[in-house]
Amino acid sequence: MKENGFIKKAMVIGGGIAGISASIDIGNAGYEVILVERLPSVGGRMLQLSETFPTLDCAQCTLTPKTVETGQHPRIKLLTYSEVESVEGKAGDFTVKVRRKAGYVDWEKCTGCGLCQQKCPSKNPSEFDRGMGMGKAIYTLSPQAVPNKPVINPSHCRYFKEKKCRVCEKICPVGAIDYEQKDRLVEERVGAIVTAVGFDLLPIETFGEYGYGAVPDVIDGLAFERINSASGPTTGEIRRPSDGRIPKEVVFIQCTGSRDPDRYMPYCSRVCCMYTGKHARLYKHKVHDGQAYIFYMDIRSTGKGYEEFIQQGMEEEGILYLRGRVSRIFRDGDKVVVWGADTLTGKKVEISADMVVLATALIPQRDAKELALKLGIPADDDGFFTEVERKLRPVETRVEGIYLAGCVQGPKDIADAVAHANASASKVQALFAQH
Amino acid sequence: MDYLYFPGCTLYTKAKNFDLTARDCSRLLGFELKELKTWTCCGATFPLATDNIMALLPPARILANAREEGTTLTTLCAVCFNVIKRTNRLIQRDGEKRDKINNFMEKNYQGDLRILHYLEILKKEIGFSQLKEKVKKPLSGLKTAAYYGCMLLRPFDEMEFDDKERPILFEEFLEAVGSKAIDFPLKIECCGCFQSIGAPEVATECAYKILGSAIKSGAELLVSTCPMCTFNIDHKQADIKAKHLDFKEVPVLYFTQLLGIAMGLDYQKLGFEQNAVDPLPLLKEKGLV
Numbered sequence: 001m002k003e004n005g006f007i008k009k010a011m012v013i014g015g016g017i018a019g020i021s022a023s024i025d026i027g028n029a030g031y032e033v034i035l036v037e038r039l040p041s042v043g044g045r046m047l048q049l050s051e052t053f054p055t056l057d058c059a060q061c062t063l064t065p066k067t068v069e070t071g072q073h074p075r076i077k078l079l080t081y082s083e084v085e086s087v088e089g090k091a092g093d094f095t096v097k098v099r100r101k102a103g104y105v106d107w108e109k110c111t112g113c114g115l116c117q118q119k120c121p122s123k124n125p126s127e128f129d130r131g132m133g134m135g136k137a138i139y140t141l142s143p144q145a146v147p148n149k150p151v152i153n154p155s156h157c158r159y160f161k162e163k164k165c166r167v168c169e170k171i172c173p174v175g176a177i178d179y180e181q182k183d184r185l186v187e188e189r190v191g192a193i194v195t196a197v198g199f200d201l202l203p204i205e206t207f208g209e210y211g212y213g214a215v216p217d218v219i220d221g222l223a224f225e226r227i228n229s230a231s232g233p234t235t236g237e238i239r240r241p242s243d244g245r246i247p248k249e250v251v252f253i254q255c256t257g258s259r260d261p262d263r264y265m266p267y268c269s270r271v272c273c274m275y276t277g278k279h280a281r282l283y284k285h286k287v288h289d290g291q292a293y294i295f296y297m298d299i300r301s302t303g304k305g306y307e308e309f310i311q312q313g314m315e316e317e318g319i320l321y322l323r324g325r326v327s328r329i330f331r332d333g334d335k336v337v338v339w340g341a342d343t344l345t346g347k348k349v350e351i352s353a354d355m356v357v358l359a360t361a362l363i364p365q366r367d368a369k370e371l372a373l374k375l376g377i378p379a380d381d382d383g384f385f386t387e388v389e390r391k392l393r394p395v396e397t398r399v400e401g402i403y404l405a406g407c408v409q410g411p412k413d414i415a416d417a418v419a420h421a422n423a424s425a426s427k428v429q430a431l432f433a434q435h
Numbered sequence: 436m437d438y439l440y441f442p443g444c445t446l447y448t449k450a451k452n453f454d455l456t457a458r459d460c461s462r463l464l465g466f467e468l469k470e471l472k473t474w475t476c477c478g479a480t481f482p483l484a485t486d487n488i489m490a491l492l493p494p495a496r497i498l499a500n501a502r503e504e505g506t507t508l509t510t511l512c513a514v515c516f517n518v519i520k521r522t523n524r525l526i527q528r529d530g531e532k533r534d535k536i537n538n539f540m541e542k543n544y545q546g547d548l549r550i551l552h553y554l555e556i557l558k559k560e561i562g563f564s565q566l567k568e569k570v571k572k573p574l575s576g577l578k579t580a581a582y583y584g585c586m587l588l589r590p591f592d593e594m595e596f597d598d599k600e601r602p603i604l605f606e607e608f609l610e611a612v613g614s615k616a617i618d619f620p621l622k623i624e625c626c627g628c629f630q631s632i633g634a635p636e637v638a639t640e641c642a643y644k645i646l647g648s649a650i651k652s653g654a655e656l657l658v659s660t661c662p663m664c665t666f667n668i669d670h671k672q673a674d675i676k677a678k679h680l681d682f683k684e685v686p687v688l689y690f691t692q693l694l695g696i697a698m699g700l701d702y703q704k705l706g707f708e709q710n711a712v713d714p715l716p717l718l719k720e721k722g723l724v
Contacts, residue, residue: 208600330620
């Protein structure tokens, strides 16, 4: 749609909950939307979560209707497994080059039957399951993937590595496998862009005092989400990665890498207090005789119903909150020894735990700064994209027609990310309505 | 090349074996430790209070005198190394304190000495691969554990010795002399330090944990760079044994003693009489002496 030379079509970059929310809003307002997502399907981080605070409802159950709506929306065009290559132009007329990565499957032909994934003989640690479960070389991110079309990871595929196998090609009933597929560049012209590329976690390999990621059974929060997920590597049973045993003592450490200006990130990651409280409660729901310990600096539970949620965990579920930091984690036999301090009693604490969950800092995506450069918008020292004004213009960027949604601007929980995305979508609508 | 050498007090008394073996080994490796003409106690602790300039004077004076004799200063004791290196760094970077210190000493020292630990000479100046070639009697079959303690490493950004949480320089040395280096989780934990005077039970417990962790990881022998640590983890083993009946003694050597064996020095010249736990039974069993 183009009026007075102004293209009333938006691009949303990033298909997590923020990007999806913005896309649906803009689409529902009557404008065309192109949703670009790096992974093969939409859903983002939320798809990896088991349950969400403060309601403890299933993340997939609340998210799937949204992803399906996105996939079926008449005005939303999905460009998944794609990345933005370059951006030119100005509000009303941006030209965006998008790289459609070769997935080696012809999605026009593919019916999403899933036979290829069943028969693929190559098993590798799944990135989606934080390296714990095994995934196939030809894969979708989840059984409810939108779009439900697989791609081949050439670094895991036997054909690409050893020039043999071709099982998926043989099994595919519609002949959709195409090992010769190449990346394609497509050009889209849009009037506004919403950036919603989300966040990553500071890798646990960063933390020397916690074993540089080399201690088995020291995992990060997203890994715990996968362990607790019915669709995860343990089908939702709380079992530790090293030997599959049910951990009876679990230590959770908040602020791992956050609020630590000398060594790691100076800022508060905003979600860790809540999701750690949630983890400990979910753990107790499944392992009744287990003990959960949480090391914390402060508890920042400022959302609606959040403080009550934490209090319930403390009072009714027997979670032991210890105010203090952990100085060292190391392996001792099949135990993970945690040395910490309880600063309220002034005592040293040593816990011989079975598993440790680190609430690692939220950080921008590794290539977020490159995207900021392509868009011509500023990012702050930590790599989060900068809004025009902290308080009164939280979704606009310095470039007219480019907006921010969700964690790309700074750490947010789901509720805040969705609100931010809704605001972003309304800015797009206002911009389009003005022309 | 020769290096200016600051032995420190302990190496003239309780840790003569450390000093002796270091000098002998350096000769075999082709360099000389040139002892400073005048030196005093280093002060033994780097002052915690930032305005305690008086406590910086002993190390500052050692440095200023050393600069008149040469450009690179080495030391062995981890505590001395810590105090000397940090003082040097401070004089280098803090002009105001540098002036105060120099005025008081009536010297003009700018902090331009290069401070190297003996292990750093082995790594950076000689090179561990060259060292490996010079070794006459590789310590094969011996499982050794490097105990770093605190002073070599902390504070990390001032000492710049190795990785802050998982150093490997010391293990590289242990491998270069042909032994099998065992990694253990408590290798950079505090030995209890001066608590062994005021609250000996605290230090004993620290040592028990460190030694236990090393033994559990498969170490047959621990190697130290610090007379203070050695006092706690070697000389306190009798106390540990009295309290923890299951505890089995494990020898603790200075790294230069271990180097001495590998360089083919006569074991009677390694000063084992100053080691509390006799290493000879183990070394004999391994056919190394």
